[in-house]
Amino acid sequence: MDGARKDMIPIEVSSLKKYYGDIKAVDSVSFTVDEGEIFGLLGPNGAGKTTSIEIMEGLRKRDEGDVKVLGLDPWKDGYKLHKKIGVIPQEFTFFEKTSPREAIIYYADLFGVKVDPDEILREVLLEDSAKVMFDNLSGGQKQKTGLALALVNTPELLFLDEPTTGLDPNARRAIWEVIRGLKAKGKTIILTTHYLDEAQQLSDRVAIMNLGRIAAIGTVDEIIAQNGSGERLDIHGSKELADYIKANTDLQVDYRRGRISIQLKQKIDALAALAAAEQSKLDWGEIHTRRDSLDDVFVKLVSGELDEHGEIIAASKTNNLNSKTED
Amino acid sequence: MVSGKRIWSDFLVFSRGYLRNKFGLFFGLIFPVILILIFGAIFSGNSSGTITVYTQNQDTGPFPPPQADVASQFVSALNGTLPDGTRISDTWPIRVELVDASENFTQYLADHSASDGILIPDGFSAKYVEAQMVNVTVYGNPTSSTSGIVSGTVNGVANLFNLERFQGSPVISVSSSTVNTEQTQYVDFLIPGLIGFSILVSPMFSLVNISSEYKKTKLFKQLSLTPLTKMEWLASKVLWYIVLTTVSFLLMVTVGVLAFGAHVTLTVWLIPFLVLGPMLFASLGMLVGTVTKNPETAGVIGNIVTFPMMFLAGTFFPISIMPQYLQSIAHVLPLYYIVEGLNNVMVYANYNGAIIDLAVVGVITVIIFAAAVKLFKWRED
Numbered sequence: 135m136d137g138a139r140k141d142m143i144p145i146e147v148s149s150l151k152k153y154y155g156d157i158k159a160v161d162s163v164s165f166t167v168d169e170g171e172i173f174g175l176l177g178p179n180g181a182g183k184t185t186s187i188e189i190m191e192g193l194r195k196r197d198e199g200d201v202k203v204l205g206l207d208p209w210k211d212g213y214k215l216h217k218k219i220g221v222i223p224q225e226f227t228f229f230e231k232t233s234p235r236e237a238i239i240y241y242a243d244l245f246g247v248k249v250d251p252d253e254i255l256r257e258v259l260l261e262d263s264a265k266v267m268f269d270n271l272s273g274g275q276k277q278k279t280g281l282a283l284a285l286v287n288t289p290e291l292l293f294l295d296e297p298t299t300g301l302d303p304n305a306r307r308a309i310w311e312v313i314r315g316l317k318a319k320g321k322t323i324i325l326t327t328h329y330l331d332e333a334q335q336l337s338d339r340v341a342i343m344n345l346g347r348i349a350a351i352g353t354v355d356e357i358i359a360q361n362g363s364g365e366r367l368d369i370h371g372s373k374e375l376a377d378y379i380k381a382n383t384d385l386q387v388d389y390r391r392g393r394i395s396i397q398l399k400q401k402i403d404a405l406a407a408l409a410a411a412e413q414s415k416l417d418w419g420e421i422h423t424r425r426d427s428l429d430d431v432f433v434k435l436v437s438g439e440l441d442e443h444g445e446i447i448a449a450s451k452t453n454n455l456n457s458k459t460e461d
Numbered sequence: 462m463v464s465g466k467r468i469w470s471d472f473l474v475f476s477r478g479y480l481r482n483k484f485g486l487f488f489g490l491i492f493p494v495i496l497i498l499i500f501g502a503i504f505s506g507n508s509s510g511t512i513t514v515y516t517q518n519q520d521t522g523p524f525p526p527p528q529a530d531v532a533s534q535f536v537s538a539l540n541g542t543l544p545d546g547t548r549i550s551d552t553w554p555i556r557v558e559l560v561d562a563s564e565n566f567t568q569y570l571a572d573h574s575a576s577d578g579i580l581i582p583d584g585f586s587a588k589y590v591e592a593q594m595v596n597v598t599v600y601g602n603p604t605s606s607t608s609g610i611v612s613g614t615v616n617g618v619a620n621l622f623n624l625e626r627f628q629g630s631p632v633i634s635v636s637s638s639t640v641n642t643e644q645t646q647y648v649d650f651l652i653p654g655l656i657g658f659s660i661l662v663s664p665m666f667s668l669v670n671i672s673s674e675y676k677k678t679k680l681f682k683q684l685s686l687t688p689l690t691k692m693e694w695l696a697s698k699v700l701w702y703i704v705l706t707t708v709s710f711l712l713m714v715t716v717g718v719l720a721f722g723a724h725v726t727l728t729v730w731l732i733p734f735l736v737l738g739p740m741l742f743a744s745l746g747m748l749v750g751t752v753t754k755n756p757e758t759a760g761v762i763g764n765i766v767t768f769p770m771m772f773l774a775g776t777f778f779p780i781s782i783m784p785q786y787l788q789s790i791a792h793v794l795p796l797y798y799i800v801e802g803l804n805n806v807m808v809y810a811n812y813n814g815a816i817i818d819l820a821v822v823g824v825i826t827v828i829i830f831a832a833a834v835k836l837f838k839w840r841e842d
Binding site for chain 1: 466467471474475482679682685686687688
């Protein structure tokens with residue numbers, strides 16, 4: 135990026151609101167994204183991630199609030215803005231009978247820029263499929279094509295809306311590799327995802343979104359420090375044991391998939407928990423203490439875990455936004 | 462603002478994709494040709510090989526000795542066999558289908574939509590034997606490709622009989638009479654009709670489908686993130702369908718002329734129809750695709766708009782054979798003016814009529830194109 139722009143904050147969002155009828159899809163969201171960082175918007179489906187990112191891209195009109203992207207109003211100055219940004223929309227798709235190489239040349243013509251298609255293909259690790267028709271590409275290769283197209287106009291800022299959703303672990307890791315490479319080149323990247331590991335692996339800072347609001351924002355460590363409960367004691371055991379400990383101590387006990395997790399307000403709480411476990415006469419296995427992870431904080435903030443598709447499981451009643459909002 | 466370079470690169474990507482999709486290519490180019498072949502074969506009768514000619518022999522006797530039934534010998538000769546039983550030629554062009562002498566012959570021809578007929582009058586044999594002038598009537602349609610062959614054949618047979626007995630003096634004369642049956646003009650009329658059909662169907666269905674699909678798969682959103690504008694996008698589609706329609710036009714005319722001997726006039730007057738037609742229906746297709754919520758609804762609305770035009774605008778049948786109320790409906794269908802214009806240019810050489818059609822098509826096209834660009838949204842509010 136050139137020196138003159140050094141002081142500009144790539145993205146400034148303040149008090150952003152968007153309604154779909156009575157539903158508040160985005161409700162007073164504010165944040166900034168700094169130059170050269172990867173900023174992750176993490177949350178379940180319906181949290182307002184895609185609506186927010188589409189407003190920043192200039193694809194949707196906001197109802198209230200202020201949004202500046204590279205100093206421009208994305209809705210009013212969309213045409214100007216689009217020449218400076220790169221975007222992979224959610225579920226990226228392209229003309230079926232066009233190869234990635236042809237797609238890059240097409241985009242270069244549209245943007246009126248000269249590019250070396252092979253260099254871009256190399257950058258997104260897609261040289262091997264350069265001439266394969268889009269409808270014959272795998273899910274990961276399709277996303278890489280999207281990434282390649284987002285890079286054609288050498289953008290300063292990239293928007294990646296759920297770039298790895300639905301991909302197998304290898305393909306996801308390959309996309310992460312590409313994203314890390316882009317960061318190394320100094321690009322500013324905003325990324326939405328419902329994969330915690332993805333947010334944790336890639337992002338410098340994360341905003342956890344739920345029900346249209348930002349529930350927590352900062353580096354992963356900051357979020358854990360602000361929202362975590364310090365130390366935990368984990369015991370491998372049954373739901374029955376978890377219930378017994380809960381009933382016989384005044385500790386907060388969570389149970390998830392064979393793991394009983396007990397929040398320790400002070401170290402001595404661990405003894406109380408173990409005493410209760412012993413008293414129960416039920417089987418229990420491995421024990422250890424640990425700090426809260428992003429998982430723990432996330433579950434607490436969105437009141438549930440997410441399944442593979444980003445839907446909340448074991449959710450509280452209020453968690454599902456109207457299904458009409460699509461992110 | 463509008464960039465020719467962007468239109469061109471979008472045109473290249475779209476046309477390449479189209480040509481790689483065999484299904485689209487079939488419907489765009491091959492299907493109209495198949496229609497010409499099917500409809501042409503059904504309605505143009507025996508256009509290749511032997512022509513069947515209804516023949517009425519009113520000479521039922523009594524016959525004078527010694528030549529007896531000359532009329533039957535004449536009929537036999539019309540079928541290619543001489544009185545002595547030898548074949549005149551292996552590739553005899555006509556085959557006689559006898560019509561009972563009690564039938565009203567002209568009515569019979571009309572009822573059977575026949576463009577050709579031969580009438581041998583009562584007393585034919587007696588007059589021939591007595592060397593009195595006798596006249597054979599050949600019914601035909603000047604616009605039909607078969608009528609010339611029939612009349613030539615009858616003249617040939619009459620000359621043969623005149624030579625045989627009278628050293629060529631024209632005892633048997635041949636006169637021609639015109640019949641007017643719709644079917645005789647069918648192929649000539651079918652070509653402009655089917656060109657109209659292909660001008661309508663290919664761009665219309667394709668754009669309904671593309672614009673609703675692109676909306677659903679968010680490809681439009683994606684394109685909106687590039688400098689390509691809506692108008693440029695539509696312009697490149699229009700350009701492609703002009704190319705496709707022109708190729709399709711040339712194919713259909715070639716097939717029509719070669720297979721069915723169709724009579725068509727090719728002039729520069731055709732160009733505005735081949736340009737405005739695809740522009741009109743590509744825009745209309747995009748309009749339907751863009752104002753409907755999903756591809757399924759778009760398909761239904763597309764059919765509702767397309768099918769009446771397909772059948773009522775004079776594509777397969779001339780609208781003159783339709784009842785008055787259907788003709789009134791035809792007059793509000795844009796395709797009607799394209800088909801009528803093509804007929805005016807290609808069949809009737811009526812350029813004054815074509816100018817009016819062109820003006821109507823031009824105005825509708827501009828309105829629909831502007832509405833499509835205006836109402837079509839890349840992005841959402």
